[in-house]
Amino acid sequence: GESVGLHLPTLSVQEGDNSIINCAYSNSASDYFIWYKQESGKGPQFIIDIRSNMDKRQGQRVTVLLNKTVKHLSLQIAATQPGDSAVYFCAENQPYNTDKLIFGTGTRLQVFP
Amino acid sequence: KAGVTQTPRYLIKTRGQQVTLSCSPISGHRSVSWYQQTPGQGLQFLFEYFSETQRNKGNFPGRFSGRQFSNSRSEMNVSTLELGDSALYLCASSLFGQSSYNEQFFGPGTRLTVL
Numbered sequence: 001g002e003s004v005g006l007h008l009p010t011l012s013v014q015e016g017d018n019s020i021i022n023c024a025y026s027n028s029a030s031d032y033f034i035w036y037k038q039e040s041g042k043g044p045q046f047i048i049d050i051r052s053n054m055d056k057r058q059g060q061r062v063t064v065l066l067n068k069t070v071k072h073l074s075l076q077i078a079a080t081q082p083g084d085s086a087v088y089f090c091a092e093n094q095p096y097n098t099d100k101l102i103f104g105t106g107t108r109l110q111v112f113p
Numbered sequence: 114k115a116g117v118t119q120t121p122r123y124l125i126k127t128r129g130q131q132v133t134l135s136c137s138p139i140s141g142h143r144s145v146s147w148y149q150q151t152p153g154q155g156l157q158f159l160f161e162y163f164s165e166t167q168r169n170k171g172n173f174p175g176r177f178s179g180r181q182f183s184n185s186r187s188e189m190n191v192s193t194l195e196l197g198d199s200a201l202y203l204c205a206s207s208l209f210g211q212s213s214y215n216e217q218f219f220g221p222g223t224r225l226t227v228l
Contacts (some may be wrong), residue, residue: 008152032214043117043203043219044156089156099210101168103148103156109191110227 023090138206
């Protein structure tokens with residue numbers, strides 16, 4: 001398959017701390033990136049997106065950073081809350097690969113009180 | 114505004130059978146994409162439909178097919194089921210398509226178990 005099937009990495013943080021979730025993408029031609037959150041028993045939910053002509057974008061409590069030099073994407077969550085516990089996926093749009101989204105393997109975020 | 118709905122939510126089939134899953138997109142959305150999610154392979158793209166036409170296709174065998182109706186509702190069909198087809202099947206809708214810089218909204222998925 002096109003997404004890498006590996007064991008899901010887990011990030012454990014204490015409530016109130018900041019979380020940083022990382023993602024390495026595969027194609028230097030990718031022009032659009034999205035972070036999704038998936039809670040147990042639900043479909044992925046859009047969090048924030050960024051185009052390749054930007055290197056940072058901020059939302060409510062979340063910031064996405066894009067480093068095209070090393071093909072790296074990160075999601076920063078400020079003041080992490082128990083409701084942030086979920087699996088987080090990054091996705092990249094590869095315009096020259098029949099223009100479809102490729103998802104990363106995901107990172108499980110666990111928030112402890 | 115109602116979200117993306119998928120039916121059924123759970124399904125149990127046996128090897129060799131065929132199955133049809135349904136997805137109703139958000140009203141006004143013309144694009145529906147289907148994904149397979151498994152613990153081993155993650156989220157993999159199956160196909161995308163836009164205005165009743167298949168616009169994009171992932172690397173799945175021909176046993177996986179789909180269609181979209183004039184009201185944008187979509188169905189996917191898997192014939193001759195195999196054990197490895199057990200997965201969560203997700204559909205997502207958007208206004209302009211999965212790769213058009215617009216948000217995709219996912220449904221809750223259909224959990225298919227093949228025995």
